Amino acid sequence: MSDLLALDPGRDKVGAAVLSFKSAEKEKTIIKKDELIDHLEEIFNHYQVREIVIGDGTGAEEVKKMVENTFPELKISLVAEEFTTEEAQARYLKEKPMSNYEKLLRKIVSWKVKKPLDDYAALIIGEKYLKKLDKNK
Numbered sequence: 810m811s812d813l814l815a816l817d818p819g820r821d822k823v824g825a826a827v828l829s830f831k832s833a834e835k836e837k838t839i840i841k842k843d844e845l846i847d848h849l850e851e852i853f854n855h856y857q858v859r860e861i862v863i864g865d866g867t868g869a870e871e872v873k874k875m876v877e878n879t880f881p882e883l884k885i886s887l888v889a890e891e892f893t894t895e896e897a898q899a900r901y902l903k904e905k906p907m908s909n910y911e912k913l914l915r916k917i918v919s920w921k922v923k924k925p926l927d928d929y930a931a932l933i934i935g936e937k938y939l940k941k942l943d944k945n946k
Contacts, residue, residue, distance in 0.1 A: 810829065810830075810857065811830065811857045811858070811859040811860075812827050812828065812829055812830070812835060812856045812857055812858050812859070813827070813828045813829075813830060813858070813859075813860050813861075813862065813935055813938070813939065814826070814827055814849075814852060814856075814858045814860070814861045814862070814935075815827075815828065815861075815862050815863075815864075815931045815932065815934045815935030815938065816861065816862070816863045816864065816872060816876075816931055816934075817863075817864045817866075817890065817893065817927045817928075817930040817931040817934055818842070818863060818864065818866070818867065818868035818869050818871070818872040819842075819866075819867055819868055819927060820842075820867060820868060821841065821842055822839050822840060822841055822842055822925065822927055823839070823840050823841075823842055823845050823868075823872060823927065823931075824837070824838075824839050824840075824925075824926075824927025824928040824929070824930050824931035824932075825837065825838050825839070825840055825848070825849075825852070825928065825931050826838075826928060826931040826932035826934075826935050827852060827856050827858065828932070828935045828936070828939065830939065830942075832935075832936055832939050832940075834932060835856065836852070836855075836856075837928040837929065837931060837932050838928055839925055839927045839928050842868070842872070845872065845875060845876075846875060846876075846879050849876070849879070849880070853880075858883065859883070859884070860883065860884045860885075860886070861876060861880075861883055861884070861885045861886070862885075862886050862887075862888045862934060862935060862938045863876070863885065863886070863887050863888070863934075864887075864888060864889075864890030864893065864930065864931070864934045865887040865888060865889055865890055866890045869887055873885060873887060886938075888934060888937065888938050888941075889937075890930070890934050893930040893933045893934055893937075894926065894930060896929075896930075896933045897926040897927075897929035897930040897932075897933055898926055898929075900929050900932075900933065901924070901926055901929050
């Protein structure tokens with residue numbers, strides 16, 4: 810069975826998520842940009858990736874060129890990534906609820922999760938892409 814790889818590029822790091830075409834999460838991680846190609850080779854050794862989607866924000870064109878030059882046989886698409894950061898934070902907080910202290914801080918100030926959420930954003934980019942595919946069928 811084949812898989813989808815979703816990438817959320819940033820300035821220095823890239824969120825990556827592998828999903829089945831039924832939207833089942835298989836893996837998500839954050840990679841330093843300069844280690845991306847080596848990590849993708851590992852992913853391709855473990856999964857049957859047939860398509861890559863890349864969020865169209867910061868660093869998208871650079872990451873797309875890196876991936877195209879190394880893996881020219883794969884279909885690569887840029888997709889809209891608007892609001893994925895907010896959705897990533899909400900998903901993270903749902904999976905890992907805040908302490909009472911953090912809840913209080915959030916009410917008082919505009920508190921945000923300190924952990925990088927690029928992996929969650931990549932997962933959401935992949936899920937949105939798959940939903941769009943389903944609607945087009």
